[in-house]
Amino acid sequence: MxxxxxxxxxxxxxxxxxxxxxxxxxxxxxxxxxxxxxxxxxxxxxxxxxxxxxxxxxxxxxxxxxxxxxxxxxxxxxxxxxxxxxxxxxxxRAEMLARLVNGRKGIAVAGTHGKTTTSTLIGYLLERAGLDPTLLLGGESIDLGSNARLGSSDLVVAEADEYDGSFLRLAPYWAILTNVEADHLDFYGSFDRLFDAFCQFLASVPSDGRIVACVDDPGVEKVLKHQGIRASIATYGLRSDATWRAENVQLEGPYSRFEAIHDGISLGEFRIGLPGAHMVRNALAAIATAVSLGVESALVRSALADFRGARRRFEVKGEFDGILVVDDYGHHPTEVAATLAAARSRLVGRRIVCVFQPHTYSRTKNLLNEFAVCFEDADELVLTEIYAARERDTLGISSTDLAARIERPRTTLVASLEDAADHLMGMLRPGDALITMGAGDVYRVGDMVAAKLSGR
The missing domain is CATH 3.40.50.720 (NAD(P)-binding Rossmann-like Domain)
Structure with a gap:
């Protein structure tokens, strides 16, 4: 290229x-x-x-x-x-991405959540199978040590971002759809317009292409009824009517385990070293894609067990003075709730201390009620000021407004990331799990705490 x-x-x-x-x-x-x-x-x-x-x-x-x-x-x-x-x-950027994807055997991964882990995993499985794909990822693959890879085959795996309609420039051969929820309403203005964009995206897949979509998600289920879809559809999820489904799901311990079923036929047990039912769904999407492209299920099983994930996606940074430090990119209420629920089932016996940095004023304001109830699986919450990203403070919303809405867990509001680290040093104890969450620079809190703990 x-x-x-x-x-x-x-x-x-x-x-x-x-x-x-x-x-x-x-x-x-x-x-x-x-x-x-x-x-x-x-x-x-x-x-x-x-x-x-x-x-x-x-x-x-x-x-x-x-x-x-x-x-x-x-x-x-x-x-x-x-x-x-x-x-x-x-x-x-979206046009440049389209020039690299369109006209090739492009596999575009879209959805409100899970795009990075799913695209990284699909790319990892195809690379392990020797299919030599090109990868354009929205996060750094821990296994690859990069967010990109140039392959020699016609296969291109790319993350398809819905922000500002970017993904509508793509004409992929395959589309993976993880979920459809309200987000980026600063651009779309309403959920209906966002929904229409996802419908247009799926309609861009040709009749000889394939759509792999999570039928567990109500938004996806509705999008799949769109009359403009031409490609064949394979569904995945935990529902009994999914083309690819997971049964006998076990989320405790170091691996999430499940039995993969395709059209009623068991492919055996699979395991992935990332916690939560949402990660099982991401794994199913990757299994469905890889096997449908001719990769042997035994190779997929072995590779999936070795997969280490993407940076900032429930990334375990290490254990310092008995305190486990984890970093996660989750910045939407659904992502936050799913990650904390996964932590609760994986980190049995640990007190979960979450540091959350809200990302953008518009998202915080539009989803304020949802944010107020998404932290309930944490034992303690430290809330930082809003990370503005591309926005200006013109909406009359602050972290103080969010803190006032949260009934549980106990919430501490801090003025800076440095203040967050100082506060944590006074309240963390051996056996705790510290989880930093957000799409901004909140990971710095975990780094500061780890450095302080290492120096004790």
């Missing part, structure tokens, strides 16, 4: 942008990119051969023939404006 000329990425430090840059780099494309600050990810890109620049400036455009920018870049940004003034082709 080589692009002629020189490609410049504005916002190259983003997880989706960096995946595309890495695939192009591996294919021999000349790459540069910039972001507001240097990070371990941009430093890794520099080691891999990219020109990684800190800050933004029109001076970055030297020799650029294609300018790729993220959704976070405003249309009047000087660097973008200058690129257009110079006649450089400018495209959004």
């Amino acid at each position: 080589r692009v002629p000329g020189h490609v410049h990425f504005m916002g190259i430090g983003g997880i989706g942008m960096s995946a595309i840059a890495r695939v192009l780099l591996a294919g021999g494309t000349s790459i540069s990119g910039c972001d507001q600050r240097s990070t371990p990810l941009t430093e890794a890109l520099a080691r891999e051969g990219a020109i990684a620049l800190e800050g933004h400036s029109p001076d970055h455009l030297r020799n650029t023939t294609l300018f790729v920018y993220s959704s976070a870049v405003p249309v009047d940004h000087p660097e973008l404006v200058e690129a257009r003034k110079r006649g450089i082709e400018t495209i959004k």
Whole structure:
């Protein structure tokens, strides 16, 4: 996958942008990119051969023939404006992703939750089977050590993000749909418009393609009734009418175990080292995809047991002075509740202390009632201020409003991540599990606590 000329990425430090840059780099494309600050990810890109620049400036455009920018870049940004003034082709990240996926045997993983783990697992299984796929992931695969991989086959596994309608640019051969819930209402305005977007996405799969969808989810079940769908449909889940279903599910212990059933025929027991019923569903989606593409179920079983997951998806950072530190990307009420329920069943006997950083003012305001009741499987909650991301504080919502709505568990509101770490050092005890959650930089709290505990 080589692009002629020189490609410049504005916002190259983003997880989706960096995946595309890495695939192009591996294919021999000349790459540069910039972001507001240097990070371990941009430093890794520099080691891999990219020109990684800190800050933004029109001076970055030297020799650029294609300018790729993220959704976070405003249309009047000087660097973008200058690129257009110079006649450089400018495209959004979603369009660049489409150029890599469309026309190939693209497998696009969509849904409100579970996209990263599911796409990472599908890619891992296909790679273990020797099918040599290209991977464009929304998180870093622990097994791969990266969020991207350039393969030699026509198979491309990509995470399909619904934010700002990005996934509607894709025309995948296969589509995986994990769930459909209210999110990104700052862009869509209503759930109905979000729902319509998912319908359009599935309608883009050709008649000789395949849709693999979680029938346990009410939103998915409704989307599957859309008249525009042309592809064949295989469902998965815990329901008895699913094409691929899990039975005899056991969530305790170091592995989640289940029996996989396909069209009434047992494929035997499978296990995955990630907790929770939601992870069983993610595993089923990957099993269905891999086996349908010709991978032997015995190989899938072995690989699934070895799978270590993606960074920030119930990632165990280690045990420090008897305190287990876990980090998770969950930032939607459904994700938070599922992760804490999984922790409750996996970490039997441990007190669960959750640090949550709300992500964006719009999501916090739109889902305030749902957030108020999603922490009940935690024993203690530490709530930070809202991580603004792309937004400004114009909606009259704060973490104080959320804290006032939460009846249980006991909630402590802190002003900064440093304050959160200091508070935790005074209340954590051996045997506890500390879980940091959010899509911002809340993982830093776990890192600070781990460093303090290691230094005692």
